Amino acid sequence: MSVLILHILYVVAITAEAMTAALMAGRRNMDWVGVCLLGAVTALGGGSVRDVLLGNQPLIWVAHPVYLLITAAAALATVAVARFMHRLRLVFLFLDAVGLVVFTIIGCNVAMRMGLPVVVVIVAGMITGCLGGVLRDILCNEIPLLFRSELYASVSITTGGLYVAALSLDLPHNAAMFGVMAFGLAMRLLALYFNWHMPKFVYTRDLH
Amino acid sequence: MSVLILHILYVVAITAEAMTAALMAGRRNMDWVGVCLLGAVTALGGGSVRDVLLGNQPLIWVAHPVYLLITAAAALATVAVARFMHRLRLVFLFLDAVGLVVFTIIGCNVAMRMGLPVVVVIVAGMITGCLGGVLRDILCNEIPLLFRSELYASVSITTGGLYVAALSLDLPHNAAMFGVMAFGLAMRLLALYFNWHMPKFVYTRDLH
Amino acid sequence: MSVLILHILYVVAITAEAMTAALMAGRRNMDWVGVCLLGAVTALGGGSVRDVLLGNQPLIWVAHPVYLLITAAAALATVAVARFMHRLRLVFLFLDAVGLVVFTIIGCNVAMRMGLPVVVVIVAGMITGCLGGVLRDILCNEIPLLFRSELYASVSITTGGLYVAALSLDLPHNAAMFGVMAFGLAMRLLALYFNWHMPKFVYTRDLH
Numbered sequence: 001m002s003v004l005i006l007h008i009l010y011v012v013a014i015t016a017e018a019m020t021a022a023l024m025a026g027r028r029n030m031d032w033v034g035v036c037l038l039g040a041v042t043a044l045g046g047g048s049v050r051d052v053l054l055g056n057q058p059l060i061w062v063a064h065p066v067y068l069l070i071t072a073a074a075a076l077a078t079v080a081v082a083r084f085m086h087r088l089r090l091v092f093l094f095l096d097a098v099g100l101v102v103f104t105i106i107g108c109n110v111a112m113r114m115g116l117p118v119v120v121v122i123v124a125g126m127i128t129g130c131l132g133g134v135l136r137d138i139l140c141n142e143i144p145l146l147f148r149s150e151l152y153a154s155v156s157i158t159t160g161g162l163y164v165a166a167l168s169l170d171l172p173h174n175a176a177m178f179g180v181m182a183f184g185l186a187m188r189l190l191a192l193y194f195n196w197h198m199p200k201f202v203y204t205r206d207l208h
Numbered sequence: 209m210s211v212l213i214l215h216i217l218y219v220v221a222i223t224a225e226a227m228t229a230a231l232m233a234g235r236r237n238m239d240w241v242g243v244c245l246l247g248a249v250t251a252l253g254g255g256s257v258r259d260v261l262l263g264n265q266p267l268i269w270v271a272h273p274v275y276l277l278i279t280a281a282a283a284l285a286t287v288a289v290a291r292f293m294h295r296l297r298l299v300f301l302f303l304d305a306v307g308l309v310v311f312t313i314i315g316c317n318v319a320m321r322m323g324l325p326v327v328v329v330i331v332a333g334m335i336t337g338c339l340g341g342v343l344r345d346i347l348c349n350e351i352p353l354l355f356r357s358e359l360y361a362s363v364s365i366t367t368g369g370l371y372v373a374a375l376s377l378d379l380p381h382n383a384a385m386f387g388v389m390a391f392g393l394a395m396r397l398l399a400l401y402f403n404w405h406m407p408k409f410v411y412t413r414d415l416h
Numbered sequence: 417m418s419v420l421i422l423h424i425l426y427v428v429a430i431t432a433e434a435m436t437a438a439l440m441a442g443r444r445n446m447d448w449v450g451v452c453l454l455g456a457v458t459a460l461g462g463g464s465v466r467d468v469l470l471g472n473q474p475l476i477w478v479a480h481p482v483y484l485l486i487t488a489a490a491a492l493a494t495v496a497v498a499r500f501m502h503r504l505r506l507v508f509l510f511l512d513a514v515g516l517v518v519f520t521i522i523g524c525n526v527a528m529r530m531g532l533p534v535v536v537v538i539v540a541g542m543i544t545g546c547l548g549g550v551l552r553d554i555l556c557n558e559i560p561l562l563f564r565s566e567l568y569a570s571v572s573i574t575t576g577g578l579y580v581a582a583l584s585l586d587l588p589h590n591a592a593m594f595g596v597m598a599f600g601l602a603m604r605l606l607a608l609y610f611n612w613h614m615p616k617f618v619y620t621r622d623l624h
Contacts, residue, residue, distance in 0.1 A: 025355070026411025033362050034355030035409050048261065053464065055473035057263035065327035079409045086413055119481035134555075139342075141351045143557045147441070147450030154449055201451050201495045203442025205502055233563070234619025241570055242563030243617050256469065265471035273535035287617045294621055347550075349559045 002174040013099030014043035018071040021136050022078035039075025046132035101184035104129035104156045125160035151191040159184030210382040221307030222251040226279040230286035247283025254340035309392035312337040312364045333368035359399040367392030418590040429515030430459035434487040438494035455491025462548035517600035520545040520572045541576035567607040575600030
């Protein structure tokens with residue numbers, strides 16, 4: 001049951017990620033193929049990088065190519081419905097936050113199943129949750145937002161850390177998982193609402 | 209015989225890709241080492257990313273380092289002959305189109321030999337055909353041309369799709385392969401000549 | 417004994433790399449999480465890319481996550497001590513050069529232990545030595561310095577080449593290793609001091 005819920009949340013999350021990436025493609029006047037590619041890379045890139053780094057073959061979209069089709073289709077559909085999406089802006093911000101915590105938990109689960117150390121489990125969650133957006137920003141020739149923005153990576157690290165801690169306390173798995181996800185989601189939404197930021201490091205001297 | 213022809217076309221294609229990448233390096237005043245590196249990454253990067261994503265070890269240049277030497281040498285030779293290359297511009301556009309379809313077919317073959325699903329076979333062909341240029345553009349700090357330009361990825365996807373379809377119809381392998389390559393090459397050259405483009409997605413609202 | 421020295425040099429080098437990357441993060445006003453991430457990616461990225469390309473699993477930070485903690489902590493500490501680092505500028509240039517040759521030798525050793533061809537051994541050394549900086553520059557949205565700057569990749573290639581040559585001459589392993597490292601270090605420091613550059617390839621015509 002909880003596996004099913006996590007899976008449904010995963011499909012909702014990759015769809016939402018592909019659609020917001022498609023909007024960014026539209027801001028750069030990419031063509032329809034570019035829109036599909038950017039959508040698929042953003043939605044599936046974080047998990048792919050995690051699996052390549054951990055040596056966890058085959059990648060999910062190689063074993064289940066339907067996810068490639070879902071994300072490409074979601075990105076393409078965005079071209080048609082973009083004019084209505086502005087009104088759904090809050091919905092997409094919410095779904096993006098859901099995606100962040102869902103991806104994080106899934107990434108932690110993968111690393112735990114491989115028996116990896118706690119630090120690597122948390123990092124695997126963060127890579128899964130955040131790296132799709134980093135790839136999107138690199139392909140759009142931007143400094144990744146992750147490095148400069150609201151508590152995005154921090155939410156992922158906190159979520160993963162609490163999840164690992166809860167499991168090590170032998171809390172019931174499902175209660176721990178959904179409780180931690182709710183916490184992470186709340187943290188991200190509060191950060192967005194109150195415009196919380198990490199302190200910035202500002203260094204103005206020349207490097208050389 | 210057809211394996212030999214495909215292999216010769218592959219060597220011609222990586223040489224041409226390395227040389228056009230070297231010209232782009234020259235436009236950014238890279239030094240000679242940078243020219244060699246950009247040439248090798250552009251020519252061999254698509255296949256490398258494919259093999260890393262599919263878990264197909266060892267990579268071709270690890271097993272056969274001669275390809276590293278060929279691409280680095282081709283890029284370096286470009287420094288000497290660049291002044292004459294402008295007159296050969298059409299030759300290089302043609303060789304680049306040949307490379308696109310040859311890389312695509314080779315990528316499809318790799319994925320088919322691994323017994324992967326049809327969608328993944330086509331994506332493997334596209335990654336092989338297109339990703340070298342994406343890496344080149346990222347290293348040159350450009351928005352990848354792939355996402356905005358003529359029917360480049362589309363030609364690759366069409367070529368791979370027709371190839372898979374032809375094989376599933378039990379057409380003779382060599383006839384299917386070279387027929388599909390001729391079709392893909394024609395599609396690319398016509399797109400260049402008539403300046404065909406995919407429709408663009410233009411979205412001008414703020415994202416946040 | 418020599419293994420211990422190499423290991424100490426490795427820890428010094430990843431610390432220095434993480435700290436100089438943190439300064440570059442500060443120049444772009446990244447937040448504290450971004451500083452840690454950029455530090456860890458710069459210090460550990462070269463070895464990670466090498467191991468992914470060579471299929472050498474598990475990656476070092478997956479097996480020994482302490483290196484993740486060291487590099488993230490070093491980057492974070494930089495936020496506190498940045499104002500004093502300018503006076504230590506020469507120390508950091510020196511440690512960066514040490515890192516370049518240490519990473520190169522370690523990369524060569526990994527490829528040799530896998531029984532790979534000589535060209536791949538040298539390339540593995542260069543990837544280990546240079547790719548962290550390339551990733552750093554891409555994430556900071558710069559054309560990688562490697563492609564345009566002082567004898568950085570050249571020092572790495574020369575160091576790796578001499579190392580392979582010395583071992584093939586059956587010189588004692590430790591003498592060869594530290595001798596070659598001293599040579600590479602001297603070459604890099606002289607290049608910095610005398611401002612040596614590779615010749616640049618300047619090409620000003622339009623590509624299309």
